[in-house]
Amino acid sequence: NAGVTQTPKFRVLKTGQSMTLLCAQDMNHEYMYWYRQDPGMGLRLIHYSVGEGTTAKGEVPDGYNVSRLKKQNFLLGLESAAPSQTSVYFCASSYPSWPLNTEAFFGQGTRLTVV
């Protein structure tokens, strides 16, 4: 019962390098989200997707791009990493079925350090 799986779990990047974080869910969820969590800042929404082939900007989208080519996968890209992007990144997914449940299920997080 995998749920939401994020890869990698840890990564150290040099300033200017690029990378892609992968989120995969096996629950057939329509909605997927990428958040970043910094000390004292809670979870801030970067981008989200309401279905395959769709993406939308969240609260802090600058410096990130996303793609949802397959329903089960949501990729977060950093084209040119900056130290300000050092954070813990969480992916989440949900299948809102009103009025039953709208809870989001989270991956275990990716700790990214940009030096």
Add this chain to the structure above:
Amino acid sequence: EDKVVQSPLSLVVHEGDTVTLNCSYEVTNFRSLLWYKQEKKAPTFLFMLTSSGIEKKSGRLSSILDKKELSSILNITATQTGDSAIYLCAVVDSGGSNYKLTFGKGTLLTVNP
């Protein structure tokens, strides 16, 4: 822009104390409010609230929503050291056919023995 404000931001109590955590919100199209507990890794779901005045309860934890005041509280009675965590409040905004989940900054609860 959707806004979720939690208070206090941090709280230190002794085992056995009762705590009340607050969450207030401003969203365009409110659908539901969610509470999560986050220990070392991913947030884990506690409650979903959609209707005012109906208390949700799970063991020593309970929560209630007040749509008139645009707020919710999370109560923990007889706290234990295992309750130490960040408690996150999130609100679902369902503008149009979309649905967005916005989190507050969280309340860091520390329960000392």
